[in-house]
Amino acid sequence: MASWLRKKEVHNKAPDLDSPLLTVKGIERSFQVGSQKLQVLKGIDMELKRSQLVMLRGRSGSGKTTLMNLIGGLDEPSSGEIFFLGHPFHKCSDDQRTHIRRQEIGFIFQSFALMPLLSARENVELALRMAGTPRSQWKSRVAHCLELVGLSKRMNHRPFELSGGEQQRVAIAKAIAHRPSLLLADEPTAELDSQMGAQIMSVFQSIIATEQVTICMTTHDPTILEVADHVYEMVDGRFVS
Numbered sequence: 289m290a291s292w293l294r295k296k297e298v299h300n301k302a303p304d305l306d307s308p309l310l311t312v313k314g315i316e317r318s319f320q321v322g323s324q325k326l327q328v329l330k331g332i333d334m335e336l337k338r339s340q341l342v343m344l345r346g347r348s349g350s351g352k353t354t355l356m357n358l359i360g361g362l363d364e365p366s367s368g369e370i371f372f373l374g375h376p377f378h379k380c381s382d383d384q385r386t387h388i389r390r391q392e393i394g395f396i397f398q399s400f401a402l403m404p405l406l407s408a409r410e411n412v413e414l415a416l417r418m419a420g421t422p423r424s425q426w427k428s429r430v431a432h433c434l435e436l437v438g439l440s441k442r443m444n445h446r447p448f449e450l451s452g453g454e455q456q457r458v459a460i461a462k463a464i465a466h467r468p469s470l471l472l473a474d475e476p477t478a479e480l481d482s483q484m485g486a487q488i489m490s491v492f493q494s495i496i497a498t499e500q501v502t503i504c505m506t507t508h509d510p511t512i513l514e515v516a517d518h519v520y521e522m523v524d525g526r527f528v529s
């Protein structure tokens with residue numbers, strides 16, 4: 289395995305806070321659908337700086353999720369380059385990408401994706417177990433993450449005993465537990481009413497400040513766009529300004 293892929297090695301160097309966290313250059317992605325080639329992304333350039341809240345907006349089918357999957361290392365581009373912490377993500381093997389994903393990236397989904405039989409505390413703990421965090425650190429890190437999302441008092445509740453907004457906050461605590469540098473959230477407020485959606489955005493702003501994480505999220509909600517540091521608008525596989 290390349291030396292830069294070893295656990296958090298990149299963080300052991302003095303971090304250059306002005307260098308971008310992620311750079312996307314000329315990304316294209318097409319899918320073979322029967323005998324047809326469907327070109328979904330048609331040349332995307334993008335930069336995610338550190339400790340920023342970046343939003344992708346665009347109509348259904350414009351290619352937002354396809355791009356998020358590439359940024360998160362869940363998929364490979366047909367052409368173009370992706371640099372994560374300055375290193376060529378697009379040249380990595382599946383195993384290398386999985387390793388980076390586990391160490392450096394957290395995911396939040398529209399549907400919360402919590403384990404239903406586990407309490408909030410156990411759900412967050414599971415993320416640390418998966419990331420290979422030493423067991424001795426679990427208790428304090430879980431407590432810290434649940435406190436950051438305002439759920440210290442509900443840590444022993446299971447998902448069905450929590451509101452939608454609370455479940456999404458557990459999902460955020462779970463996604464940041466292993467100290468990722470990038471958090472990807474696909475429509476994180478879509479299932480929530482506007483008040484709960486606003487709470488989620490306020491939690492995002494506070495974890496950007498305290499955990500030095502960059503958040504890239506998709507949304508259809510125009511009221512939420514106001515809190516973004518940068519908004520990319522996608523139309524038919526391209527960014528428009």
Ligand SMILES: Nc1ncnc2c1ncn2[C@@H]1O[C@H](COP(=O)(O)OP(=O)(O)OP(=O)(O)O)[C@@H](O)[C@H]1O
Nearest residue numbers: 319321326328346347348349350351352353354355
């Ligand atoms: N694996 C795949 N195979 C074939 N077509 C795909 C695949 N993944 C995505 N597509 C197509 O790519 C287009 C863009 O899909 P994508 O999910 O990225 O859009 P989106 O902007 O995220 O939409 P939404 O807001 O509804 O989630 C759609 O036409 C979709 O059917």
